[in-house]
Amino acid sequence: AQSVTQLGSHVSVSEGALVLLRCNYSSSVPPYLFWYVQYPNQGLQLLLKYTSAATLVKGINGFEAEFKKSETSFHLTKPSAHMSDAAEYFCAVDRYANTGNQFYFGTGTSLTVIP
């Protein structure tokens, strides 16, 4: 069954520093992978997605992620953190059940940006 693991439930970076949020996946089929962002008391917003085209995917707000099959990873990066990047980030993989399609979400990483 498909799943994702997010390493590090809390990450702190200084403003202007590199952001790196880690996600490893497990999948018996070529996965579709997603990163979502959630601000306090709000729904989730799609940052970017990998659906088997280019392995380096660019998203909104300057984020990007690289699909690495050999490492079963899909880490999220941003070269320079901004205060507005402070939020919860979720990695997800699509999962097919015999009753239909679903997403499986990781447990999330809370990003703090230090001024």
Place this chain on the structure above:
Amino acid sequence: DGGITQSPKYLFRKEGQNVTLSCEQNLNHDAMYWYRQDPGQGLRLIYYSQIVNDFQKGDIAEGYSVSREKKESFPLTVTSAQKNPTAFYLCASAGRYTGRLETQYFGPGTRLLVL
């Protein structure tokens, strides 16, 4: 504007009471989903519906019920059998139920609190 609306934003439940959370979408999406979010546990799937008049249990369906009488609407009832209902509830939708999922769109959420 197209999107997903959830109401109410906050909901209070008394002991032994059933409460219903509303989710409406005008994106003409076939599939709809309900998730429960607890701190440190990410999103867990409660129920999902791939098409009108059909729905499937997710990973934590006990104590919850749903209906899908219209394409636009997917209400969630938290029954008195759900002993720990305090959580943030998120509704999502996706365009189609055949083929692989390429994106889920999320509503703003409902926070349920127990009195």
